[in-house]
Amino acid sequence: xxxxxxxxxxxxxxxxxxxxxxxxxxxxxxxxxxxxxxxxxxxxxxxxxxxxxxxxxxxxxxxxxxxxxxxxxxxxxxxxxxxxxxxxxxxxxxxxxxxxxxxxxxxxxxxxxxxxxxxxxxxxxxxxxxxxxxxxxxxxxxxxxxxxxxxxxxxxxxxxxxxxxxxxxxxxxxxxxxxxxxxxxxxxxxxxxxxxxxxxxxxxxxxxxxxxxxxxxxxxxxxxxxxxxxxxxxxxxxxxxx
DNA sequence: ACATTAATTATGT
DNA sequence: ACATAATTAATGT
Numbered sequence: 001x002x003x004x005x006x007x008x009x010x011x012x013x014x015x016x017x018x019x020x021x022x023x024x025x026x027x028x029x030x031x032x033x034x035x036x037x038x039x040x041x042x043x044x045x046x047x048x049x050x051x052x053x054x055x056x057x058x059x060x061x062x063x064x065x066x067x068x069x070x071x072x073x074x075x076x077x078x079x080x081x082x083x084x085x086x087x088x089x090x091x092x093x094x095x096x097x098x099x100x101x102x103x104x105x106x107x108x109x110x111x112x113x114x115x116x117x118x119x120x121x122x123x124x125x126x127x128x129x130x131x132x133x134x135x136x137x138x139x140x141x142x143x144x145x146x147x148x149x150x151x152x153x154x155x156x157x158x159x160x161x162x163x164x165x166x167x168x169x170x171x172x173x174x175x176x177x178x179x180x181x182x183x184x185x186x187x188x189x190x191x192x193x194x195x196x197x198x199x200x201x202x203x204x205x206x207x208x209x210x211x212x213x214x215x216x217x218x219x220x221x222x223x224x225x226x227x228x229x230x231x232x233x234x235x236x237x238x239x240x241x242x
Numbered sequence: 243a244c245a246t247t248a249a250t251t252a253t254g255t
Numbered sequence: 256a257c258a259t260a261a262t263t264a265a266t267g268t
Contacts, residue, residue, distance in 0.1 A: 159244070189260065200245060205261060221253060221260060 013041060017064060017115075021088050022139055026131030035125070039115040046187075050092070050106040050114060057094035057102050059116040063087050066112020067174060067186045071195070072104045081195045082147065086173040089139070095122040096140060110186045154198050157238055162197040163207055164236035167217075171226055180218060180227055187222035 015032040018024040024032060041064075044050060050061060053072055068085035082104060085091045094102050126133040146169075153162050167184070174185040190201040190208065197204070208224070211217045216228045226232055 190262095191260080201261080202246080202263090203244070206263080209262070219261095 013039070013115075018062075021062065021090075023090055023132055023136040024129075025135060027129055031129060035117075035129075036115075038121060039117050041113065041115055044108045044112045044114065046108055046110045046112075048108055050108065050112075051102050053103065053105040054101050057092065057099060058119050059092065060090065060095060060119055060122055061092040061106070061114050061116045062090050064113040064115060066114075067109045068112065068114075069107045069109055069192075070104050071107060079191075079195045080198075081192060082150075083143065084170065084173060090136060092116075093122070093136070093140070095119045096136065109188075109192075159197065159199050159203055160207060161236050161238060162199070163193060163204060164232050166193060166196045167224070167226060168229075168232060168236055171229070175226075178225060181225045182229060183223065183225035188224055189222055 013036050015029055015036065018027075018032050018036060019029075024035065027035065039062075040059075044066070050068065051057075051059075063085050065087050067087075068091055069081050070083040070085060070091065071079050071081045073079060085106070091106060092102060094100070097103075153165050157165070170184050170188070171182050175182040176185045177183075190204040193204045194201045208217060208219055212219065216226070216231050218225050218227060
């Protein structure tokens with residue numbers, strides 16, 4: 001019932017869209033053309049699901065523009081954001097991990113544009129294109145590392161440090177320089193931050209307020225900019241307890 | 243050192 | 256006007 005379903009059979013997308021992303025970096029121009037012709041391009045409104053946890057993983061995706069939150073939902077509605085996908089990254093690649101359904105949901109945080117392919121093509125690409133497998137598994141590996149680091153943070157660090165780390169990670173992938181510092185390039189609520197750090201929006205709100213008072217950050221609704229990245233890095237480090 | 247509850251205010255459509 | 260976001264204080268574990 002919403003009008004964002006303008007599925008377009010990939011009309012003349014340029015090969016340069018793919019040539020810079022790792023998984024396709026080793027392909028020839030003709031091969032890129034072939035891959036692109038099999039892709040579907042779609043636009044998504046902000047806040048809609050690209051796919052849902054548990055659904056048949058019939059396609060895999062690449063984000064061209066926008067931001068995707070990869071999240072799971074607890075027994076009663078509590079969101080856990082496990083990952084943010086910046087443009088140029090593959091996501092929904094359940095097939096690469098041997099899954100038949102998506103292990104998490106992918107939600108757009110802003111209006112986004114994505115390419116997608118039928119999952120069957122994954123195996124074909126792996127077999128056919130030199131470097132597709134190795135390169136894409138590299139990025140999968142990097143993502144696993146990120147998540148591992150995140151788990152360590154959740155388990156060992158204090159709330160203040162976790163939130164600092166979350167903000168730093170976000171600035172690394174979506175940071176945009178502005179006059180007063182580095183702004184995070186997409187709408188981010190306290191709720192979102194708390195969902196990434198396993199705390200509550202209230203605690204996040206209090207902390208941000210405190211940091212704002214000290215001039216470390218500034219924030220409007222859904223927009224956070226870091227004024228003193230260096231101080232934030234310090235806060236993100238665990239303090240020795242003796 | 244943090245969550246929870248609840249009341250209050252600000253902000254975007 | 257309405258819903259969603261953010262702040263703040265009080266209270267609980």
